[in-house]
Amino acid sequence: MIRGEVKALIQGITGREGSFHTKLMLDYGTDIVAGVTPGKGGVKVHGVPVYDSIRDALKEHPCINTSVIFVPAKYAYDAIRESIDAGLELVVIITEGIRVHETLKLVNYAKLKGTTLIGPNSPGIICPGSRTKLGIMPGNFFKEGEVVLISRSGTLTYEIARQLSKSGLGISLALGIGGDPVVGLDFLEAIKGIEELEPRALVLIGEIGGSAEERVAEYLSKRDLGRRVVAYLAGRVAPAGRRMGHAGAIVYGRRGSYENKVKALSEAGVKIVRKPWEIPRALREILEF
Numbered sequence: 001m002i003r004g005e006v007k008a009l010i011q012g013i014t015g016r017e018g019s020f021h022t023k024l025m026l027d028y029g030t031d032i033v034a035g036v037t038p039g040k041g042g043v044k045v046h047g048v049p050v051y052d053s054i055r056d057a058l059k060e061h062p063c064i065n066t067s068v069i070f071v072p073a074k075y076a077y078d079a080i081r082e083s084i085d086a087g088l089e090l091v092v093i094i095t096e097g098i099r100v101h102e103t104l105k106l107v108n109y110a111k112l113k114g115t116t117l118i119g120p121n122s123p124g125i126i127c128p129g130s131r132t133k134l135g136i137m138p139g140n141f142f143k144e145g146e147v148v149l150i151s152r153s154g155t156l157t158y159e160i161a162r163q164l165s166k167s168g169l170g171i172s173l174a175l176g177i178g179g180d181p182v183v184g185l186d187f188l189e190a191i192k193g194i195e196e197l198e199p200r201a202l203v204l205i206g207e208i209g210g211s212a213e214e215r216v217a218e219y220l221s222k223r224d225l226g227r228r229v230v231a232y233l234a235g236r237v238a239p240a241g242r243r244m245g246h247a248g249a250i251v252y253g254r255r256g257s258y259e260n261k262v263k264a265l266s267e268a269g270v271k272i273v274r275k276p277w278e279i280p281r282a283l284r285e286i287l288e289f
Contacts, residue, residue, distance in 0.1 A: 006031055006066050007033050007061070007063040007066065008030055008031060008032045008066045008068060009032075009035065009036060009061075009066065009068070009083075009088070010022050010025075010035040010036070010070065011035070011036045011037075011067055011069050011070065011071050011079045013035025013036065013045050013050055014035070014040045014043070014045055015070055015071075018035070018037075018070035021070065021094075021135070022035065022045060023046050024133070024136075024139070025134070025135075028132075028133040029131030029132065030133050030134065031132075032048050033048070033061045033063065034048060034049055034050070035049070035051070035057075036050065036052070036056075036079075038053065039052065040052070054082050054086040054088075064088065065090065066089065066092070066134065067083040067088050067092070068091075068134050069091065069093045069094055070094055070095065071095055072095065073098050076093070076102075077098065077102045077105075077106065080117070081106065084109055084110050087113070088115060089114075089115065090115070090134075091115055091116070091118070092119060092124050092135055093117060093122055093178070093184070094119065094121075094122060094123070094124060094135055095119070095120055095121070096121035098120045098121075100180070103120055103182045103183075104182055106184070107182060107183075107184050110184060117183075118175070118177065118178065118185050119176075119177075119180075119183060119184060120183065120184075121178045121179050121183075122154075122176045123136050123137050123154035123176035124136055124176060125137075125173070125175050125176070128142045128143060128144040128171055128172070129172060135176070136154075137154075137158065137161075137174065141161045141162040142165065143165035144171070145165075145169050145170015145171050146169070146170065146172055146201065147164055147199065147200065147203055148175075148194050148197070148201070148202045148203070149164070149174040149175070149203045149205070150177065150187060150190050150203070150204055150205070151175070151204070152177055152179050152187070152206055152207050153176075156205050156276060157205060159276055160203065161174055163277055164280055164283075167284075172197070175190055175194075177190055179207075181209075186212050186215075187206070187213065187215070187216045188215050188216050191216060191225075195225065199228075201229070201230070201286065202229045203230050203231070203279060203283070204229060204230070204232075204265075205234070206231060206232070206233045207233060208234070208235030209235070213265060214261060214264045217261075217264035217265045217270070218264070218268070220265075220269065221267065221268040226269035226270055228286060229269075229270045230270070230272075230273060230279055230283055231270050231271070232272075232273050232276055232278075232279060233262060233272070235258055271286055
């Protein structure tokens, strides 16, 4: 996803959410070198200089390779497009409520330009070992360890990370891909991206809706990694045809159903748990702790 040191830019840094989470990211240890809010260039937020555009920020800080987006949905398309045009390597989109057709355009454009998009509607990325947090994850829930956590749900990510930390396992990297129907980096691409890190174990937090988990199952069925994966799927008792929380969490007939996902992942060698607090025990079993 990101190669080398993270040098972050915050778009929407002067807004309430952007300012609040910038402080938390700085306190965690994230290297935030600039912020962007059109019309607010020249001010500082928690000591971070603010510019009117990414172009202006890059003139003073050519090292910037990452952007975190806190721009309201109404203006997010232009902000994300600006970060892609600037050639940034990684763009983490916290904003929710971006229209699906705009996301589709952005995802395709980012792939064309070689930018990795995380989100929209993502809680971000956190790496406890390097003290890097890009987004809104509560840093105190994430203790350093050897487990990689990839999730479609923000709040479940926090709860499961807390369970892993309390159990002594800990996290090497946690990534929230976002809960929208269309996202930049999906489950499968995220797994391919972390495979080179050779994680000791992988936890997947999925949910009903879409086909992401089934595609992951097909991929893992051909790899040894599948036997080191524990998965929890939310939405087991959700009624068909009704959206449950996330925009992408909706089932029509058997498409995207809990049963289909469990069957596919189980056949790929993945250990399925029915409750989040069962994950640490399942990890210890597969790793023979």
